[in-house]
Amino acid sequence: MAFKRIREYVSHPYEHPGERKLVQKLDFFILTFCCMMYFTNYLDRSNLANAYVSGMKEELGFEGNQYNVINTVFTVGYIIGAIPSNLALYHLKPRIFFPTMMIIWGALTMVTAAARHPGDIMAIRFFQGLAESSTFVGTHYILGSWYTARELGKRSGIFTSSGLAGTMFGGFLQTAIHSSLSGAKGLSGWRWLFIIDGLITLPIAIYGLCLFPDTPSTTSAFYLTSSERALAISRVPEVPERRPWNLAFLKRVFSSWYWYGFVMLWIIAGETESFSSNSLLALYMKSTKNYTVSQLNNYPTGVPAVGIISTLFWATLTDFLGGKRYLVGYWIGITGIVTSAMILSPHASVASIFGAYYWAGSVYACQATFFAWANDAMRYEEDSLRAVVIASMNTGSNAVNAWWSLLFYSANFAPKFTKGMWAMIGTCIAMVIWTSGLLYMTSRAEKRRVIEVREEREDDKSFEAAAVDADIKV
Template sequence: MAFKRVREYVSHPYEHPGEGKLVRKLDFFILTFCCLMYFTNYLDRSNLANAYVSGMKEDLKFKGNQFNLINTIFTVGYILGAIPSNLALYHLKPRIFFPLMMLIWGALTMVTAAAQHPRDIMAIRFFQGLAESSTFVGTHYILGSWYTARELGKRSGIFTSSGLAGTMFGGFLQTAIHSSLDGAKGLSGWRWLFIIDGLITIPIALYGLFLFPDTPSTTSAFYLTSSERALAISRVPEVPERRPWNLAFVKRVFTSWYWYGFVMLWIIAGETESFSSNSLLSIYMKSTKKYTVAQLNNYPTGVPAVGIISTLLWATLTDFLGGKRYLVGYWIAVTGIVTSAMILNPGASVASKFGAFYWAGSVYACQATFFAWANDAMRYEEDSLRAVVIASMNTGSNAVNAWWSLLFYTADMAPKFTKGMWAMIGTCIALALWTSGLLYMTDKAEKKRLVEITSENVVVEKNFEASAGEDVNV
């Protein structure tokens, strides 16, 4: 039975002629640009930690929790930009908006190379957060606009993995730059890192400007035929759209259980990524003063590597299982509790702690699967509501993360992070409970929708029979 399901899943023919060709085109042009965009997004973002452990801390004379304050200020900008960015995508062409944001954050990344004090980086990162806020939630909105429920999980997983690849590549890039460019033209290696990161964004932005296909209803991409555009529109449910940007729309958002359910889900789940998002392994290694610059940059790359494997595995598995995205919530809950206990263990060896930090990287799987879950659940809701809910998920998570990391994961808490370990255990218990409640609500909504469809079909059949009877009498 299982083999039959696998074979059907892999070789399942598309329902419409030419659909397979359309999906391959979408994969090439949408996924390549979105993945490259997210790759550079995370490359620019994660390389702050790489620069910090590669000389920036000493050059700029960082003190106390200034490193964490920079991340918090970035998060504030990210929070302020997320919802406006997603609503902007609803009104503006993504092929214009995405590349523009890329060029802005790429320029700001290069400006970071000129920083002379931690407060300079704080100002730069605020505006960088505004620009980068468009990428993650914006792409999930776009993916939900083009792909069916059967296709969405894998594409979300591939997209999310590209960001982890950026994190991973950043460590190796810093190692290479530090060994070859440190001191060139009088600049430290960490300054060259930001210059090179910024330059990488330019050709990718130009690629998106000319080749990104926008959304099914607005696309003018030359590589899609008129029949393919019509097919793309027919693949997603047609939902009547009510005009947003008024009080009635705001009321619809805040009276919708989708908003509360999925925003709280991602607030909780986002904090289960705290070990990785706060670069705890890098800071732990730095605090021991036992590792070289190359080791400080290379060893932590194992964390996103685990994240990539876990993300692709769970994204594909939940597609195969018919969209059971909630399973990831339970996996993450177990992972967070066990890895925290391993790190809290006073008798734990260095190898055991490294293993815990690496294993904790697997929680990144929730990014792809939970946003795919939200897209699946709101597939029959209006696009503007879906756009706001998806953006609010990331906004809510980052709003909590802005102060959460300062309470539990500051650099001066290394190497034990005791408060953070206990916070992780509590967060994971809450995630398991909330996942169960949200599963109940989504199942209830789906059953209600099926009942409504059945009732409508019955009414249509009765009307048809009545009409047929009148014809016979005539």
Template sequence: MGVVTKAREYLNPHYQPGERKLLQKIDFFILTFCCMSYFMNYLDRSNLANAYVSGMKEELAFRGDQFNQINTCFTVGYIVGQIPSNLSLQYVKPRIFFPSMMVIWAGLTMVTASAHSPQAIMAIRFFLGLLEASTFAGTHYILGSWYTERELGKRSGIFTASGLAGTMIGGFIQTGIHSSLDGARGLSGWRWLFIIDGLITFPVALYGFLLFPDTPLSTRAFYLTESERALAASRMPQVQHSSPMSLAFCKRVLLSWQWWGFVILWTIAGETESFSSNSLLALYMKSHPSHKYAVSQLNNYPTGVPAVGIVSTILWATLTDFLGGKRYLVGYFIGITGVATAAMILGAQHHDFLSGPSTTAVVFGAYYWAGSVYACQATFFAWANDALRYHDGAFRAVVLAGMNMGSNTVNAWWSIVFYGASMAPWFTRGMWAMIAVSIALAFWSAVLSYLTARDEKSRLPLEGTPASSSHDKGCGQV
């Protein structure tokens, strides 16, 4: 009966007067832009792998692990841009900053179509990483600025799922472009992919310039009334703001358990994700021991991985909202999944019928199941936003950016060491790495759940206002 009552309360929550209408407005204008932006962001990233298996490798004479080196160049730029991008949101309005970054990266994406060597793509991808660093952690900062704890997980899940949709749809887009435009005006199909990818990004940027609402305390969106702006601000804990441009601020960040706890969490979790994000299934198919796949199959079959990720992400994000913010449960789920899927591929590698259909089916099943690991993106960043809701916006922005920076710092070399294209089809070293980080993630999730619970317990006696109750938990904002 308790579960039924809790489900009823979750599905039909109590709102303040005008709050439901406010949520409908911000859901539409924030989530549409953020999801479309992240969709374009991920479409661009995944399309490099699509282009690679669709003729770019042969046309540009890739050798060894140059494909992974290009990903590393992107990652280095992504790392460098993390904290500066999130801190920029303290000084530049998000409706100006986010779309501006999109316009520039759309241009660079189109420039990729003119590349004639792997080295040229490496240079372009570095600057793309620098610009695209604004999207992921920046959006989680914005979501934490508008939504309370009971609302945050599901919205974070929807946002993250949009990026996975970009990965999934990218394969189908490349298939269509390759079949219809390959050779048009003397350009290969993979070159048209980058041109079209860049072109469709510009309308999304324009949408952001016109309609993105900034943050509750700075919004001037015409579709929000004065009373709705005041209500949006009142839903969030009011915190004292501090300047991030000081030694004291840096010291406070680096000596906090939140910084180390969540940066380490996402650094580990990011490497469980790399099992899927490095396009291992596509590389396995490209180097299959006995079967040669068509271009359409190379692009379409791996889309099952992000498809599973979308379902898992929304399921776990919604479930942890329903369970009162128990985001750490995802860490245990991923620990089990990571060990199991890596073990399946290790077992398939040593199967007596190495290239038989049964072995291939096991490998495909493992990679598809491993796509569920993507659930950690939404839930772990929602967890960080929950834990940081009573801290000032700059502190929260830096920790969120630090999480992504830490993960990608490891990603910069992780894919080369464990998932190099030359290691296909089995990636034996990477399978053992996946088992190790999965176990580490389950352990660290337990440690961090203790730290967050202790912090929450120490603050409870100090909370006495309705805005501080569990019903209205949220995050501070600029």
């Protein structure tokens, strides 16, 4: 029986003629662009850490927690831009909006190479955060608009993994640049890193401008036939018409348990990624002064590598299990508690500390699965509510992370980050509790929807029976 289920899942029999060909086209044009966009998004974002440990700290005279302040400033820009970016997708075609934002953040990345003081980078990163906020929540909204519940988790996992690949590639790129371009044209290696990162972004933006298909109801992509466009619309449930952006809609949002449940879920889950998002392994290594520049850039790449494997594994598994995304919440809880305890141990060896940070990278799986969970749960709700909830999830997480990282993971807390380890343990306990509560709410909503559908069908049958009786009497 289990083998049969696996075979059916792998072969994925489609219900409609031409559906397999349609999904293959969507995978090629949507996933290639979104993955490359997110790859450069994380490449441009995460290379601040690579530059910091590769000479930028000394050259620009960083002091105290200025590095963390820069991350906080970026987060503030990211918070401000997230919800407006998702709302913009209603008024601007994604094919125009996404590439425009890419060009802006690519240009800002290159401008970073001219920085002379940490304050310069703070100003640049604020506007970079505004531009980059469009990618993550916008793509999850787009994926939920095109793909069915059975397909969504795996695609979300592939998308999320591309960002982790950008983080991992950034370390290797900085190593290559430091060894080959450092000093060229009078520029340090870390300055060349930002220039090259920005240049990589531009051709991908042009690709999206030409080939991204927008949404099923607005697409004009030349590679989709009229029958494929109709099929794309029919594959996703009909939902209530988008409501106007007025006070009534805001009341609808803030009275919905979806908003509170999933926003809080991602606020908690976002902080379980703190070891990785704050580059603690790199800061730990830097504080010991026992590693070369190449080692400082290369060794931490194991963290996103584990994240990629974990993301793809859990995204595929939860699709196969019929959308049981909540399982990842329990995995995160176990991982965070155990890895924190390993690092806190007074007898922790260097090997066990490295092992703990690598294992902690597996919590990145929550990005794909939790946003897929939100898309699944709101599949029958109006698109405007789904868009706001998804954007609010990321906004809420970043709003907390703006001060959370300063409070618990400041660079001057290295090497042990003791306060951060205890914060992680508390966060993971909260993760398990909240996941259980949200599972109860989503299960109850699904049961209610099934009952409503059954009642509608019975009413339709009763109406048809009454009509037949009337015809007979006539």
